[in-house]
Structures are given as C-alpha cells and as structure tokens.
Amino acid sequence: MDPQHVETIAEKRIREAQERGEFDNLPGAGKPLPSLDRPYREDWWINGLIEREQLDMTGAMNPTMALRKEAHAMDETVRDVAREESVRAIVEDYNRRVKLDRLRPAIGNQMPPIAKVLDVEEVVAVWREHRRYVEAQARLRSEAERRAREQAEAERRAGVWWRRLLRTCRR
Template sequence: MTERKPLATSFESWVEAQIRAAQSQGAFDNLPGAGQPLANLGDEHDPLWWVKQLIRREQISMLPPALELQRRVEKQLAAIEKMADEAAVRREIAALNADIAKVNATVVEGPSTRLGVLDEDQIVAGRRSRRRR
C-alpha cells in the first residue's frame, strides 16, 4: 500500500512524484501494447460498443437457428473438400444431416430452413471428381 499523501503537498504533485519514481524504477517498461495506437480511438461513440466486442471476442452467434445451420453447412461443405479421408467425409455429412433433420423438425423461431438432407453419395462423388483434376 502506498503511503498517505502529506497534508502540505498538493494532490497533483504527489501523484506526479509517484509516477516519476515508478518510471525511474522501470515499472512502465515493456508493457503490452506499448507504442501501439489505441484501438477504436477515431471511431464515433457507440453506446453498445461493449456488446459488439463481447460478441466478437466470444464468437457469439446472433442468427436464428435455421440461418446458423445454413452457415454451418456452407462452412463444413467447404472444409469437406480439404479432408483426405472419405470415411471422415461421410461421418461429417451424416452429422450435418442429423443437425438438418433436427432443425427442420423443431425450429419455431425465425425463418424456416430451406435445407434438405444432403445426398452423401453425390457429395462424395463430386469431391472425388474435383480431386482428380
């Protein structure tokens, strides 16, 4: 705990003296972000800035379940192209089909899904032909 401010000293000079002492001891050397610009310094004030940062940091999805599933299916189909093992591709498609069936059967909020069950054989055959090229 720091010492109490002497009565005869002004608050400003007392704080400045503590800062100078800390600087001379190297307390401010090698701090993370030193020399970097402050994030969002020039941005206009947004009252929901903390919510947006939380959503970005925690990767929270705000989409209705049907749209979230469509987004996930698109990402997984792109990832399937890079998979080496055909059995893993079939397992991934089976998992996606289970999720599609579940969302199609239960979603009551947001837009309805436009996704039907994926044709596993068609996806695998298309993947095979693209890999041969």
C-alpha cells in the same frame, strides 16, 4: 477516507511505477488506439474480447445460424477426410440436424430462419475433385523426388568414375 486522498495515493503509485519503468515497452506504445476509426458501440468491450482472444462464438449463436455457418464451411470440413463413406456420414449427420432444427417451434410472429439441406452427392463430388488434385500433387512431388534421387545417384557415380580415372593417372 476522502476521495482527494485516494486520488493522491493513486497518482503516487502511478508515478512510482513510471519511475520504475513498468510502463516502458508496453505493446502498442506510441500507436493510436485500434478502435478509433470504428463507430461507437455499447458492446465494444465484448467485441474486443472476442477479437483479441479469438473466441469461437458458435455456441452462443442461434442454432439455425450455427447450422448455416456449418453448411458454408462444409467443403473445408470434409476436405481432409480420408474416405468417401465418412464424407457421406458427415453430410448426412448435418442434414439430420437441419431437419431436427426445422421441428423446433417458431418464437414470435416472424418467419424463423432456416438452414438448407445439403446435397450429399454434390459435396462428395467436390471432395472427390479435391482428392484427385491432392493425389496428383503427391504424384508430382513423388516423381520430382525420384528424379532428384536418380540425378544425385548419377552425379555420385560420375564422381566415382572421375576419382578412379584421376587415381589411375596419378600412378
């Protein structure tokens, strides 16, 4: 089949799809391409896929860099943990993996990156502070709810008293 004939078939199919309205109301219609302001990169398509699909690329990272990323997010990781022992176990497991990572042989002639060991007591102190804050907020909410219930009950009782008074006056 000759290339001109294939192009004609393709153009015909596009025109028919346009006539059927298959290209109407597409997302981003009438808007500039989002990547026009970025410098050209050969791997633009893979970066676009990662961004669009919100893929977690931690598994594809160098193990040391993944550990560094984990250390950076440690306060957020342990924030909702219920018990101090669990927080300690999480940080100690991280530190164990950092020490194992340091035993890997270096590749190449440059100094390999290293991840830092975290201070367990420091992470626990941040966790405790956050727990105190959360508990204080819970107490304040609980107190506000209790006051609101008391206020509603008082208003209900006052309404009952007025209704009784009105009934008595009507008789």
